[in-house]
Amino acid sequence: MTHPLVYQDAWKRTTNACKSLNMDLRDILTQDVDDHDRPWVLFETASSSEDRLGLGSELYQETGQIWLHLMAPRGTGALSYIQNLAVLAASFRTPTTTQGLTYLAHHADPPNSDTTGNWATFSLAVDYEFQTKLSQ
Template sequence: MISSEVWSDAFSRAGAAATAMGLSLVDPLLQDVAARDSLYWIVPMSAASSDRMGAGEIQNEETGQIILTLMIRKGKTSTPDALTYCQAMSAAFRAPAGIRPTDWPEGLYYDGQDFSPPDLSETGNWYAATLMISYRYQTQMQTA
């Protein structure tokens, strides 16, 4: 299960990137279907798993992927523009090798990224371009 700390960091980071692009970022659980723009980002809860880092250890490591989806109304954006938006979002989760920004939560590391282009045979009025960012989050297990 993804922790609220990881999701909140990803949402904050993605929100700053989306704002810089002039786009909105939507929490899918709060989405107002009637108020959609022709282009916007959503951050689903994402996929994750966690386990102790060793038998009897109190250290826990959560691993998973942050999933960011650029929703594109059909006929409103060119392919180069959509790719530019995805590259800018990708950059929000990267740092030069060996450098970890100080504002990331302690123990959170963003790793590799995958991209899934829109399926052009999708029915309906929207395409979805999906950026998946792998992460690791190391914390101490909470004891009762």
């Protein structure tokens, strides 16, 4: 399960990047079904593992990914969205103030040309590692 401190830090970074790009940001539960008239970003998290650092340890470690899906209208060209994805990625390269949280590798997933519909998805996964005491 994604720790709330990880979610809050990643959401804040993504919010700031989206503001600089003049894009709306939605999480998986606030995305709407209305038609969008401009690009937007969908925010998701995925924890891959969580456990104590050792038998009897008070330290907890979680690893996972922050997923950002930049939704772009088809027929508008890819370059500007690749540049926007780079801005989103850069927002996770600055030091974090959340103790125990480290952002690691970034993985970009371009749109699939076989996908139909009016929107193409440029996805970015940001790996993270988080360590804290079990009581926090």
